[in-house]
Amino acid sequence: MSNEITIKIDGVEYKTQEGEYILNAARANNIFVPAICYLTRCSPTLACRICLVEADGKRVYACNAKAKDGMEVTTSTEEILEERRAIMEVYDVNHPLQCGVCDQSGECELQNYTLELAVDSQSYMIPDTKRESVDWSSILHYDAGLCIVCERCVTVCKDMMGDAAIKTGPRGGEKLGKELKDSMPKDAYAMWNKLQKSVIIPSNGTAETNCSDCGECIAVCPVGALVSRDFVYTTNAWDLKRIPATCAHCSSGCQIYYETKPASIEDNTEKIFRVTNEWNYVSLCGAGRFGYDFENRVNGKDEIAFNNAVDALTKADTIRFNSLISNEEALMLQTLKEKYGKKLVNSDAYAFQKFLKYYGKPSGHLLYGSDFKEIMTTDFVISVGASLRNDNPNARYAFNNIQKMNKGAGLYFHPIADSLIADMGKNVVSFTHKVGLEEAALYLILDLFADKEKLEESTKSYLDSFHFTETITIKEKVMETVTETVVDEATGESKEVSKKVPKMVEKEVEVERNSLVTLLGGNDKFAETFEKMMKKKESFSLIVGEDLYYHPKAENLAHLVALIEKSCNMKVAMIPPKTNSLGVALLCELDEKVEGYTVGYNENGDFRLSALGDGDLDMPAMNQQEGTLTNMHKRVTPTNAALEYEGYELNDLMNALECGELLTIDWTPRLASKRGFQALAFDDLPNGYTNEGQENRGYLLKNLGRRSGKNEPKPFSEKFVIEGEIAYRCNPQRQFNDFSDKAHQIFETFSLSASTAKAKALGEKVEVDFGKSTLLFDVVADERMEGDIVSIPDFKSANDIYTLFGSDRYKTVTIRKV
Amino acid sequence: MSLEEFKNRNTGQQSYKMLDIKHTPQSGIGKFGQVVERTVKGELFVGLWVTLREMGNALFKDNMHTIKYPLEKLPISPRYRAIHDMLRLLESGHYRCIGCGLCEKICISDCIKMDTKYDENQRKEVTEYTINFGRCIFCGYCAEVCPELAIVHGGRYETASEQRASFSLFEDMLTPIDALKQQKEYDGFGAVSPNADDTIKQTPLAY
Numbered sequence A: 001m002s003n004e005i006t007i008k009i010d011g012v013e014y015k016t017q018e019g020e021y022i023l024n025a026a027r028a029n030n031i032f033v034p035a036i037c038y039l040t041r042c043s044p045t046l047a048c049r050i051c052l053v054e055a056d057g058k059r060v061y062a063c064n065a066k067a068k069d070g071m072e073v074t075t076s077t078e079e080i081l082e083e084r085r086a087i088m089e090v091y092d093v094n095h096p097l098q099c100g101v102c103d104q105s106g107e108c109e110l111q112n113y114t115l116e117l118a119v120d121s122q123s124y125m126i127p128d129t130k131r132e133s134v135d136w137s138s139i140l141h142y143d144a145g146l147c148i149v150c151e152r153c154v155t156v157c158k159d160m161m162g163d164a165a166i167k168t169g170p171r172g173g174e175k176l177g178k179e180l181k182d183s184m185p186k187d188a189y190a191m192w193n194k195l196q197k198s199v200i201i202p203s204n205g206t207a208e209t210n211c212s213d214c215g216e217c218i219a220v221c222p223v224g225a226l227v228s229r230d231f232v233y234t235t236n237a238w239d240l241k242r243i244p245a246t247c248a249h250c251s252s253g254c255q256i257y258y259e260t261k262p263a264s265i266e267d268n269t270e271k272i273f274r275v276t277n278e279w280n281y282v283s284l285c286g287a288g289r290f291g292y293d294f295e296n297r298v299n300g301k302d303e304i305a306f307n308n309a310v311d312a313l314t315k316a317d318t319i320r321f322n323s324l325i326s327n328e329e330a331l332m333l334q335t336l337k338e339k340y341g342k343k344l345v346n347s348d349a350y351a352f353q354k355f356l357k358y359y360g361k362p363s364g365h366l367l368y369g370s371d372f373k374e375i376m377t378t379d380f381v382i383s384v385g386a387s388l389r390n391d392n393p394n395a396r397y398a399f400n401n402i403q404k405m406n407k408g409a410g411l412y413f414h415p416i417a418d419s420l421i422a423d424m425g426k427n428v429v430s431f432t433h434k435v436g437l438e439e440a441a442l443y444l445i446l447d448l449f450a451d452k453e454k455l456e457e458s459t460k461s462y463l464d465s466f467h468f469t470e471t472i473t474i475k476e477k478v479m480e481t482v483t484e485t486v487v488d489e490a491t492g493e494s495k496e497v498s499k500k501v502p503k504m505v506e507k508e509v510e511v512e513r514n515s516l517v518t519l520l521g522g523n524d525k526f527a528e529t530f531e532k533m534m535k536k537k538e539s540f541s542l543i544v545g546e547d548l549y550y551h552p553k554a555e556n557l558a559h560l561v562a563l564i565e566k567s568c569n570m571k572v573a574m575i576p577p578k579t580n581s582l583g584v585a586l587l588c589e590l591d592e593k594v595e596g597y598t599v600g601y602n603e604n605g606d607f608r609l610s611a612l613g614d615g616d617l618d619m620p621a622m623n624q625q626e627g628t629l630t631n632m633h634k635r636v637t638p639t640n641a642a643l644e645y646e647g648y649e650l651n652d653l654m655n656a657l658e659c660g661e662l663l664t665i666d667w668t669p670r671l672a673s674k675r676g677f678q679a680l681a682f683d684d685l686p687n688g689y690t691n692e693g694q695e696n697r698g699y700l701l702k703n704l705g706r707r708s709g710k711n712e713p714k715p716f717s718e719k720f721v722i723e724g725e726i727a728y729r730c731n732p733q734r735q736f737n738d739f740s741d742k743a744h745q746i747f748e749t750f751s752l753s754a755s756t757a758k759a760k761a762l763g764e765k766v767e768v769d770f771g772k773s774t775l776l777f778d779v780v781a782d783e784r785m786e787g788d789i790v791s792i793p794d795f796k797s798a799n800d801i802y803t804l805f806g807s808d809r810y811k812t813v814t815i816r817k818v
Numbered sequence B: 001m002s003l004e005e006f007k008n009r010n011t012g013q014q015s016y017k018m019l020d021i022k023h024t025p026q027s028g029i030g031k032f033g034q035v036v037e038r039t040v041k042g043e044l045f046v047g048l049w050v051t052l053r054e055m056g057n058a059l060f061k062d063n064m065h066t067i068k069y070p071l072e073k074l075p076i077s078p079r080y081r082a083i084h085d086m087l088r089l090l091e092s093g094h095y096r097c098i099g100c101g102l103c104e105k106i107c108i109s110d111c112i113k114m115d116t117k118y119d120e121n122q123r124k125e126v127t128e129y130t131i132n133f134g135r136c137i138f139c140g141y142c143a144e145v146c147p148e149l150a151i152v153h154g155g156r157y158e159t160a161s162e163q164r165a166s167f168s169l170f171e172d173m174l175t176p177i178d179a180l181k182q183q184k185e186y187d188g189f190g191a192v193s194p195n196a197d198d199t200i201k202q203t204p205l206a207y
C-alpha cells in the first residue's frame, strides 16, 4: 500500500500503516503493550492509561497516538513501569476478594495485569462505598462492586451498537485527598480520580437500559462485573468446551464459540451454557449471543419415519425450505432438483436471487461489489430499503460505527422512521418516504453522488428534470453603520459618533432545489445540510436492504443500484434476507410456486422434515451439524456441531435416494461446481482472526464477472405508492426465525409492533385482515418506531407470513381491534 | 555379619551347626511309633499356651490386645485420607463451600461435579455436589486446594455399601446441622499448619 510507513518499536523496525494507532501497530506485530480500556474498532477513551509508552522521547498513550513514519517507540521504561504498577495498585484498591466465585473465573484482565506488573503491595487506600449489584434488563446483570470503570461497555455500546444505553454515573465515593495528587504518579492519579467518582448506569435515567440486549457489553467486560442473568454463577469458564462456529440466525454469519458442558449432575447431556465471540473483531447481536439453545434432541434413529421420508421425497413434486440450512444442504437439494426434477421453493431467497440476477446484468458481476467490512471503512453511508435496526445487526453496527469512528455522515431512506438510527450521529439524515418510492430514493442518490460524465444522456436529463430553482426570502444579519450625535455631558459639546449595529434584513435569493427531496419527505434545508455532510468525505457506501427485493419494481431498482455503484464511486453491499439466503441463491435454482405434493424442510408441507422437533422426520439444528454458511460479507464460513445429534441427516436421505456422500462435509468441496465457490475440504477451512484483525474464516466467494449490458434504468412511477393502513413484514430485534424463537433467553413475542402512539390507538389485541386470511396479534409498542406503519413478524414459519405478503414487503391491510 | 562374610558363598568353610534330628523312620512300625510318641507328648499345648493365656486375660482380666471391630475402632491419623467431609462455618452453621469449583478442577480423576446457581441473597449457592467414589483415588488434592477448608478428608474409611451413591452427595458429606458442635477442625491434608501464626505475613501495605 502506498501509505505504508516504518516505525521502530523497542529498537526493531516494523511496517505499519500511516495513521494506525501505536497499540494496533504493536499488536499486529505481536508486541505486547498492556491496554485495558481500548477496544479495536472503537474510539480510545483513555480511561485506564496503562498503555503508556514513549514515542520519540515523549510519553504518549499507545491506544490513541498515531504512528508516524520513523517514529521510535519504547514500550517500557522504569518510569512507565512505575506508572503502570501504580495504576494496577489503584485498580486493586477495594476490589472485592471474591475471585473464587466470580464468573470471570480466572479469565480476568484485572488479575492478569496485577500479576503481569507484579503488584505485590498496596500503597493506596480509600474507604469503600457500598455498590449494589443490579439487573439492567431481562438479560443484563451488573455488579458495581466488581466494576473497574474501564468504560469498555460504554464505549462498545456507543461506538459499535449505537444504542448508547449506558454511561458513567456518580459513585458516591469519598474524594481523593489533595496530597495524593503530588505524591503519586500522575496518570495513576488521574485514572483514580475518575474511577473514584464513577460507576456505570443506564443512560436513560431509569434503572433499566431498555436497549437492544445484544450482550456485547458483557463480552467486552474485562472483569466479572457484567454477566448475563442466565449465566451468573452457573459454571466456571474453565469447565466449558469451546466449539468454533458461525452464528446461524442472520446473514451476518458472525464468528462465535458455543461453550458447552454437561447440563448438571442429574443430566449428563451436553448443554450450551453461553456463546462468546472474538469481540475485538466481531460484534454479535442478542440473537447470536443468547439464542443458542435451539437444538433438536432426538433419541436415536427413527427408521419408520426415515422410510416415510424417503417415500415422501420420492413422491414429492416440490421441496419447500428456507435459508436456515447450510451450503451443503442447499447443494443436496439442488442435486435432487437436477437428478429428479423436484421443484425448489424458498420464499426468502427467491426474491433475492432474482434481484441479484437483475443486478448482475448491468453491473457485469454476479455479486455486489463490496462487503460490510469494507463499508465500515467509508465515511458516508446510505441505507435504502432496510429496517436497519431489525433486518441485520451488523449492517446497523457498520452504519453506526461510521458515524462514530470515521466522523461520518449517513442517509437513511425508509418508510418507517427509527429514532435509534436518527440518534446515531449528528450527520444522519432520515428520509421517511412513502412506501413505493424506493426508486425515487435511488434516483436522488444518483443525482447527489453521480459523476455525471458517466451517465447516459437520457439519465442525465431525467435527473435534471427534478431540479428547479426557487426564490426564497431569507433573513440575513448585516452590520449597519449608524451615526449618532451625542452630547458630552462634561463639556456640553456634541459629537458625531458612528457605530456598527447588527440588523436583520430580508433578502431574496435563488436556490437550487430538487423535487425528489420534497417527494421523499425531505426537509427544505436539505441542500444546505447536505453540503455540510459532504465536507471532508472521501469514500461512500450504499447498503441495500430487503425492501428492494420484495418490490414490484425490483428489476428497475437493481439496475439503479448497479448504476449507482458504477457512476458514484460507491461501495455497495446488500443484506441477504435470511441466514444463508446468499448461499441458497447461488447454489439452487429456485422456483416460484409450490406445486403438487410438497416436502417441507423447516417449512409447511405435506411431509415435514424439521429441526424444530415437530416434523415427520427430525433433522439436526444448525448447532448440531457441520457445514458451511455463506454470509453477507460474501464469505463461506465453517460451523461445527456443538451438540450431538443421533438422528438422521439430509445426507442420509440423499444416500437412500442414491445420490449421497459418506458425510455431509464431503459435500463441501463439491460446492465448487457452482459459481464463486471453491473446492476446499471442510477440515481445511480456518475459523479465526489474526492479531491484526484480519478475518481468517473459510474463504471469500469469487465475484465472477458476466456479460454486462447497457444500463438505462426506467423512470420511476408513483403507481406503486401505497397508502392507508400498511403492514410491514419485519421481525423484532433479536428474533430472526423459529430457532431464535425456541431459545429460552429470547423473549420477543410473535406480535404486531407499532410506534407508541399507534400501539395506543390500536389497543392490546388486533385482527389483521390480509384479504385472503386474517391473523390475530397482540400489539407491542416499539418506542423507537415512528409513524403509522405496523410491523408483522415473519419468524414463525408455520404462520407462513411470506405467502401472505407475496412478492411485497409492504401490504395494505385492515386492522380491527378485538 | 560383615559384607565379606555375607558374600562368601563357600558354605563348607562356614560354621554351620547341624541339628540333632532323628532320621525319619522308614519301616511301618517305626512310623507308627513316631505317631504315638507325638500324640501323647502334649507338644501342642506348648504352642497353644500363649494363646490360652491371652484368652484368659481377655475374658477374665479385661486385658485385650486387639480391637473389637466393628464395635470398637482405632483412632486414625488426621492425615489419613478417607471419605470426604464437608464442613460448616461454626458461627452461622452455613456450609463453608463457596462453590468456587477449584476442587472440581484439580481432581485428578475428574470425579467431583457440582451445580451452582445465583440465589436470592445474591450469593453463589451450591445446589448439588457429588464425588464419584468409584473413581476417587483419595489423593487429597481437593482438600488441599480448597480455599475455605470446606472439603476435608474425614476418617470414614468403611466404604462398603450397596450403592456408592449413598454417601457421595453434598448432604451425605456435610456436617449434620445438629452435630455442628461436634464438628472438629481438620488438621490433615491442606489444613493450616500448626505454626501458621508464626509464618504468616501481613498483607504488604505501604500505608
Ligand code: SF4
Residues within 6 Å of the ligand: A146, A147, A148, A149, A150, A151, A152, A153, A154, A200, A217, A220, A221, A222, A223, A225, A226
Ligand atoms: S462493567 Fe465491565 S466493561 Fe463496564 S466499566 Fe465496569 S469493568 Fe469496564
Ligand code: SF4
Residues within 6 Å of the ligand: A140, A153, A156, A157, A161, A163, A164, A165, A166, A209, A211, A212, A213, A214, A215, A216, A217, A218
Ligand atoms: S446489551 Fe448491548 S445495547 Fe444493551 S447496554 Fe449492553 S452493549 Fe448496549
Ligand code: SF4
Residues within 6 Å of the ligand: A247, A248, A249, A250, A251, A252, A253, A254, A283, A284, A285, A286, A287, A288, A289, A392, A393, A394, A736
Ligand atoms: S444473528 Fe446475525 S448479527 Fe446476530 S450474532 Fe448471529 S449472525 Fe451475528
Ligand code: SF4
Residues within 6 Å of the ligand: B106, B107, B108, B109, B110, B111, B112, B131, B135, B136, B137, B138, B139, B140, B141, B142, B143
Ligand atoms: S481425593 Fe483426589 S481423586 Fe478424590 S475427589 Fe479429591 S482430588 Fe479427586
Ligand code: SF4
Residues within 6 Å of the ligand: B096, B097, B098, B099, B100, B101, B102, B103, B104, B142, B145, B146, B147, B148, B149, B150, B151
Ligand atoms: S474447593 Fe472448597 S470451596 Fe471450592 S468448590 Fe470445592 S469445596 Fe467448595
Ligand code: FES
Residues within 6 Å of the ligand: A034, A035, A036, A037, A038, A044, A045, A046, A047, A048, A049, A050, A051, A052, A061, A062, A063, A064
Ligand atoms: S488502553 Fe490506552 S488508555 Fe486505556
